Amino acid sequence: xxxxxxxxxxxxxxxxxxxxxxxxxxEDEMQKFLTGNNDECPYYRSDDEYEIARKQ
Numbered sequence: 337x338x339x340x341x342x343x344x345x346x347x348x349x350x351x352x353x354x355x356x357x358x359x360x361x362x363e364d365e366m367q368k369f370l371t372g373n374n375d376e377c378p379y380y381r382s383d384d385e386y387e388i389a390r391k392q
Contacts, residue, residue, distance in 0.1 A: 340369075344381040
């Protein structure tokens with residue numbers, strides 16, 4: 337599983353029929369996303385709802 341697949345911003349787009357990043361990326365960020373060089377995405381948010389609860 338890629339890091340994008342576990343991100344809360346990576347959602348299914350009904351209009352296009354596939355998953356995509358819902359954050360408005362600038363040109364440089366989009367280039368990194370399309371080439372797969374997005375290891376340190378500044379917009380990454382875990383999609384795990386229980387992540388905070390496990391830390392308590």
